[in-house]
Amino acid sequence: MFTKEYALSLLNTGSTEVEALYRRADEVRKHACGEDVFLRGIIEFSNICAADCTYCGIRASNREVERFKIPSDEIVETALAAKSAGITTVVLQAGESQAVSDQELGQIIRRIKEESGLAITLSVGNRSEQTYRYWQACGMDRYLLRFETSDAELFGRVHGSCSLDERLECLRSLRRLGVQTGSGFLIGLPGERLEILADNIMLCRELDLDMIGIGPFIPHPHTPLGSFPNAYADQPEMFFKALAVLRIFNPTAHIPATTAFDAVFPDKGRDLLLQRGANVFMPNITPAKYRSMYLLYPNKPGLVESECECLQCAAHLVKRLGRPIGKGPGHTLKRR
Numbered sequence: 163m164f165t166k167e168y169a170l171s172l173l174n175t176g177s178t179e180v181e182a183l184y185r186r187a188d189e190v191r192k193h194a195c196g197e198d199v200f201l202r203g204i205i206e207f208s209n210i211c212a213a214d215c216t217y218c219g220i221r222a223s224n225r226e227v228e229r230f231k232i233p234s235d236e237i238v239e240t241a242l243a244a245k246s247a248g249i250t251t252v253v254l255q256a257g258e259s260q261a262v263s264d265q266e267l268g269q270i271i272r273r274i275k276e277e278s279g280l281a282i283t284l285s286v287g288n289r290s291e292q293t294y295r296y297w298q299a300c301g302m303d304r305y306l307l308r309f310e311t312s313d314a315e316l317f318g319r320v321h322g323s324c325s326l327d328e329r330l331e332c333l334r335s336l337r338r339l340g341v342q343t344g345s346g347f348l349i350g351l352p353g354e355r356l357e358i359l360a361d362n363i364m365l366c367r368e369l370d371l372d373m374i375g376i377g378p379f380i381p382h383p384h385t386p387l388g389s390f391p392n393a394y395a396d397q398p399e400m401f402f403k404a405l406a407v408l409r410i411f412n413p414t415a416h417i418p419a420t421t422a423f424d425a426v427f428p429d430k431g432r433d434l435l436l437q438r439g440a441n442v443f444m445p446n447i448t449p450a451k452y453r454s455m456y457l458l459y460p461n462k463p464g465l466v467e468s469e470c471e472c473l474q475c476a477a478h479l480v481k482r483l484g485r486p487i488g489k490g491p492g493h494t495l496k497r498r
């Protein structure tokens with residue numbers, strides 16, 4: 163039943179049936195994950211990056227970016243403040259570099275764990291199994307690393323130095339270690355065909371992921387792909403269809419309503435996603451003064467603390483939908 167052909171046929175759902183597709187995704191979510199919406203506070207702690215992904219605003223070659231790294235104490239304080247505000251998971255995300263060394267990051271993880279007991283997710287790119295193991299020993303519970311696209315040729319074209327196999331090997335390392343593993347992809351990279359989108363969804367299913375994050379590719383003017391439109395620019399409904407089909411194919415994965423949807427559909431993208439398959443919301447808790455420097459794509463919401471970029475607003479949004487905020491760490495729903 164869960165074949166690529168079936169994924170393709172669902173992605174091709176016409177406008178008259180699309181609401182039924184969304185209702186079905188919402189039902190699957192409700193049945194497999196329940197009504198809880200889990201909040202994960204994300205701290206974007208450095209935009210220093212050695213990688214040069216052609217879509218990403220903080221790529222190494224973009225000289226227009228002012229680079230920053232948040233001092234360790236401030237990262238820990240931010241996490242502790244989030245805990246006081248009721249957050250149970252923090253996500254530490256940064257560019258892929260040694261700007262913050264493995265040891266420094268290990269100490270940050272240790273301090274947050276010891277002082278708060280928060281669940282800790284890291285998202286800092288391709289690393290060795292040894293480094294993942296060390297961070298796990300420090301208290302890391304989860305790791306996010308999108309494969310971005312399942313098409314090896316397209317992957318190579320946009321990433322240059324890193325291959326799809328290397329990325330998948332990192333995901334396998336994390337899985338071997340027993341780290342809760344998240345991955346996902348960009349929707350509509352230039353050159354993507356619907357076939358590739360279906361394959362992306364199939365790969366998420368094959369990898370049996372604990373968490374899956376996807377979002378539309380948004381051209382950033384200071385990148386090589388800056389003047390290339392999203393492959394579905396003339397059918398933005400495809401972004402939502404992708405998430406709905408992803409949910410139907412991955413009933414028990416935690417699926418966040420990602421910020422990039424709000425950049426494309428201001429003030430309503432994430433709201434709609436929570437009603438079309440998503441069950442996680444990731445408020446940005448990065449201290450406000452750093453936010454404008456972490457622009458992976460333009461029109462990112464929450465640069466001035468507004469909309470849903472504060473915890474109270476996120477909680478408000480969830481309540482408005484009539485859903486409870488998940489209590490406890492919100493670990494994986496998968497039993498292995």
Ligand code: 5AD
Pocket residue numbers: 217218219308310347348377378379380381382422458459
């Ligand atoms: N548009 C949308 N998402 C992007 N990301 C990076 N650049 C862009 C862009 N231009 C996403 C990637 C990465 C995540 C942290 O941000 O998928 O994994």
